[in-house]
């Protein structure tokens with residue numbers, strides 16, 4: 001039976017550590033502050049934002065939610081970002097993506113002060129990740145690294161295969177594995193003979209966005225499988241990119257969905273906000 005990598009438990013431990021550090025920082029007069037901008041009324045985005053607010057409360061941060069109507073113009077949104085950039089009590093800013101039609105995700109990311117860009121999406125922070133001198137870790141890939149590390153799994157010298165090349169998950173995931181001396185292969189929608197490449201993986205990270213995409217014939221015996229996907233199956237039930245029931249008996253370690261990577265993403269957002277407050281707070 002595979003080792004179940006319990007993201008819920010590991011994220012709770014991480015939030016506990018962040019809360020302890022926050023208490024010390026507060027004694028020095030600095031309370032980490034996170035502002036979350038939500039434009040429109042997309043239900044999934046509302047849930048994500050609610051969970052982020054809840055995590056802020058738990059670790060002792062100040063949090064502020066800015067709700068804007070879907071009719072908000074680009075100029076109005078950029079003005080909100082500018083104001084938050086200038087606020088001393090706000091150390092982290094994030095704008096929940098995707099934005100409603102007509103608004104430019106890229107322009108908003110570029111407008112956030114890189115020192116407050118706790119999602120690590122700004123080109124300046126992406127550049128730091130490439131060089132390996134990052135302040136802010138990209139939340140989901142960093143959450144995966146934390147899961148791997150805290151589960152006692154070695155990356156160095158192992159073949160790591162990442163399925164997906166998005167700017168949010170796949171590409172930064174590959175960079176973080178490379179920083180830990182993994183031998184990294186990035187696969188994507190144009191990759192030929194995907195199953196054969198995946199079967200070579202000691203560590204397989206799936207970030208595709210397709211329910212049960214990774215099947216039993218795509219994994220090596222004893223491999224570590226990390227499932228980033230958040231999908232709904234044919235019955236509307238939450239599931240990952242990995243066919244868990246078929247893959248679990250073969251592999252050495254695996255993350256479930258839900259309760260794997262998901263809780264780690266928010267915990268890493270808290271960690272980045274704490275880093276911002278410690279580094280730039282005054």
Ligand code: NAD
Pocket residue numbers: 140163164165166167168169170187188189190191194207208209210228229230231261262263265
């Ligand atoms: P995306 O759509 O931007 O990227 C998907 C990637 O999958 C692309 O790079 C594409 O090349 C690749 N792909 C698509 N079809 C493929 C195929 N047939 N073979 C090989 N590769 C293929 O998605 P994303 O933003 O990277 O997110 C991926 C998944 O992770 C989604 O389910 C998303 O909901 C989930 N996600 C989860 C978290 C979390 O906190 N757990 C965070 C971000 C994203």
